Amino acid sequence: xxxxxxxxxxxxxxxxxxxxxxxxxxxxxxxxxxxxxxxxxxxxxxxxxxxxxxxxxxxxxxxxxxxxxxxxxxxxxxxxxxxxxxxxxxxxxxxxxxxxxxxxxxxxxxxxxxxxxxxxxxxxxxxxxxxxxxxxxxxxxxxxxxxxxxxxxxxxxxxxxxxxxxxxxxxxxxxxxxxxxxxxxxxxxxxxxxxxxxxxxxxxxxxxxxxxxxxxxxxxxxxxxxxxxxxxxxxxxxxxxxxxxxxxxxxxxxxxxxxxxxxxxxxxxxxxxxxxxxxxxxxxxxxxxxxxxxxxxxxxxxxxxxxxxxxxxxxxxxxxxxxxxxxxxxxxxxxxxxxxxxxxxxxxxxxxxxxxxxxxxxxxxxxxxxx
Amino acid sequence: xxxxxxxxxxxxxxxxxxxxxxxxxxxxxxxxxxxxxxxxxxxxxxxxxxxxxxxxxxxxxxxxxxxxxxxxxxxxxxxxxxxxxxxxxxxxxxxxxxxxxx
Amino acid sequence: xxxxxxxxxxxxxxxxxxxxxxxxxxxxxxxxxxxxxxxxxxxxxxxxxxxxxxxxxxxxxxxxxxxxxxxxxxxxxxxxxxxxxxxxxxxxxxxxxxxxxxxxxxxxxxxxxxxxxxxxxxxxxxxxxxxxxxxxxxxxxxxxxxxxxxxxxxxxxxxxxxxx
Numbered sequence: 001x002x003x004x005x006x007x008x009x010x011x012x013x014x015x016x017x018x019x020x021x022x023x024x025x026x027x028x029x030x031x032x033x034x035x036x037x038x039x040x041x042x043x044x045x046x047x048x049x050x051x052x053x054x055x056x057x058x059x060x061x062x063x064x065x066x067x068x069x070x071x072x073x074x075x076x077x078x079x080x081x082x083x084x085x086x087x088x089x090x091x092x093x094x095x096x097x098x099x100x101x102x103x104x105x106x107x108x109x110x111x112x113x114x115x116x117x118x119x120x121x122x123x124x125x126x127x128x129x130x131x132x133x134x135x136x137x138x139x140x141x142x143x144x145x146x147x148x149x150x151x152x153x154x155x156x157x158x159x160x161x162x163x164x165x166x167x168x169x170x171x172x173x174x175x176x177x178x179x180x181x182x183x184x185x186x187x188x189x190x191x192x193x194x195x196x197x198x199x200x201x202x203x204x205x206x207x208x209x210x211x212x213x214x215x216x217x218x219x220x221x222x223x224x225x226x227x228x229x230x231x232x233x234x235x236x237x238x239x240x241x242x243x244x245x246x247x248x249x250x251x252x253x254x255x256x257x258x259x260x261x262x263x264x265x266x267x268x269x270x271x272x273x274x275x276x277x278x279x280x281x282x283x284x285x286x287x288x289x290x291x292x293x294x295x296x297x298x299x300x301x302x303x304x305x306x307x308x309x310x311x312x313x314x315x316x317x318x319x320x321x322x323x324x325x326x327x328x329x330x331x332x333x334x335x336x337x338x339x340x341x342x343x344x345x346x347x348x349x350x351x352x353x354x355x356x357x358x359x360x361x362x363x364x365x366x367x368x369x370x371x
Numbered sequence: 372x373x374x375x376x377x378x379x380x381x382x383x384x385x386x387x388x389x390x391x392x393x394x395x396x397x398x399x400x401x402x403x404x405x406x407x408x409x410x411x412x413x414x415x416x417x418x419x420x421x422x423x424x425x426x427x428x429x430x431x432x433x434x435x436x437x438x439x440x441x442x443x444x445x446x447x448x449x450x451x452x453x454x455x456x457x458x459x460x461x462x463x464x465x466x467x468x469x470x471x472x473x
Numbered sequence: 474x475x476x477x478x479x480x481x482x483x484x485x486x487x488x489x490x491x492x493x494x495x496x497x498x499x500x501x502x503x504x505x506x507x508x509x510x511x512x513x514x515x516x517x518x519x520x521x522x523x524x525x526x527x528x529x530x531x532x533x534x535x536x537x538x539x540x541x542x543x544x545x546x547x548x549x550x551x552x553x554x555x556x557x558x559x560x561x562x563x564x565x566x567x568x569x570x571x572x573x574x575x576x577x578x579x580x581x582x583x584x585x586x587x588x589x590x591x592x593x594x595x596x597x598x599x600x601x602x603x604x605x606x607x608x609x610x611x612x613x614x615x616x617x618x619x620x621x622x623x624x625x626x627x628x629x630x631x632x633x634x635x636x637x
Contacts, residue, residue: 159528166530166536167535173539215596377483383575411533448628450544451628452628453544454629
């Protein structure tokens with residue numbers, strides 16, 4: 001086993017700084033015309049930059065916003081669950097109550113070595129965290145935070161959302177299989193059963209919103225809730241969607257694939273360093289995407305009293321849903337895998353269908369209320 | 372070359388790849404891959420006639436959705452048979468599975 | 474070149490299809506089959522059938538590719554056998570015959586006139602169309618899919634042995 005010497009660390013830092021500078025120069029050279037156009041736009045009309053697609057993709061409902069919220073959500077989760085469990089949570093790092101703990105964790109994960117098991121399939125092993133992050137982060141392009149703050153106002157936004165989320169069991173299966181570890185494969189199969197069983201209740205629970213709004217576009221669904229939110233007409237579907245959301249995100253109480261006391265870390269056991277970090281980060285980004293979706297379908301998106309801007313209301317609602325999702329972790333025990341699968345197929349689907357039938361019967365009256 | 376003929380040639384290329392797979396492969400799962408390729412080639416043909424021919428968009432999508440649904444059912448049953456055959460015989464080689472008795 | 478996008482998609486999808494048949498490991502074959510389905514979905518997007526494209530991704534990649542990959546992982550890799558040249562030759566001959574026979578008859582399509590613009594398509598019109606014309610078939614398809622799922626589960630069940 002070779003020892004890590006100071007020369008290795010310093011040369012690594014030097015080479016990485018040089019590589020980052022070269023990469024930045026290359027990127028700047030490639031995007032120079034667009035950057036020039038963007039800067040001209042900024043100096044002539046400063047607020048128009050907020051409406052360009054690049055800004056929306058990169059900064060506001062896009063990459064940087066999602067990353068920052070994922071980091072904050074990690075800190076909030078650890079503090080909240082700790083207080084529920086009568087302990088303190090992260091405490092030392094950062095000035096006040098461990099605020100910089102997620103950044104310290106990120107730094108630690110980046111500098112850790114990625115250990116690839118000897119007989120693991122290298123290509124798929126390296127590919128699956130990246131794919132998990134992409135599939136988890138892609139649905140944020142259709143979620144509207146206000147009538148103008150949506151990256152792509154697609155006509156079939158809801159369908160695209162579900163099509164992207166149908167990818168995730170594939171990624172889980174690839175990640176679990178490529179670890180070449182019997183127990184992580186069992187964890188991956190459990191994750192597959194769980195996520196595949198709760199996809200159908202999720203699709204069915206989102207259907208009343210489409211029936212009431214008359215369109216698959218998420219901005220149209222959010223705009224149709226100007227007078228009454230859809231959760232009042234479809235409470236059963238909202239509950240089923242919430243439960244399905246928790247199951248798809250593998251949060252406690254649907255924690256079976258990652259049962260800490262049984263399967264070490266479930267299907268991500270063999271991943272270390274930034275590969276595991278990408279899985280966790282992708283889980284928080286998926287949490288944000290799902291919460292945004294829940295708010296858009298059931299809680300009215302950006303609708304609220306006109307005193308405050310619509311953006312504030314949508315951010316408030318998303319934060320409340322995220323907080324509820326994070327705090328549930330401290331309250332419930334874990335559900336067994338057979339109870340989980342039986343609940344997904346046998347109990348949640350009839351509830352969804354009941355709600356769809358009720359909405360279908362009452363639709364003319366509801367639509368006249370909404371108009 | 373017409374726009375329609377480009378898509379028909381695409382569909383025929385996939386059909387040829389699928390037929391090659393069905394004839395030349397011995398592993399039952401690869402034959403199933405080839406069957407799925409052929410079904411997708413047929414869907415592509417229907418889609419091409421929807422855009423450049425005289426098939427209505429609604430009609431073409433309805434037909435293609437039914438085809439996808441039936442392909443899903445057939446893939447599920449085929450894979451179940453393969454799993455059970457693997458459990459009983461230990462290998463999935465269609466050349467060697469030519470008797471009902473082991 | 475007008476047809477640059479279809480030709481790129483054809484090359485991408487055929488490489489994925491050939492890889493799925495010829496790759497050494499079955500899991501890589503299943504992954505590249507999923508990529509082939511994605512390539513087909515891009516074809517549908519480019520042709521303007523957006524609903525079909527999303528449906529293809531959700532059903533084929535989201536369900537069928539997962540099912541195939543699950544089976545491949547449970548069954549495991551088959552034994553490596555020598556390549557059988559007569560079989561390969563028969564396969565190539567079959568594929569070549571199909572390709573040639575269709576390409577010979579394709580000149581008919583060159584003479585078709587270009588179609589007029591389609592009326593605007595909404596999902597409501599598709600739903601109404603399916604319900605009006607194919608309502609009974611939809612019902613029968615639902616029964617077929619349910620019985621296929623039930624049959625698949627019944628086929629793949631392990632026989633539970635009675636212990637004395």
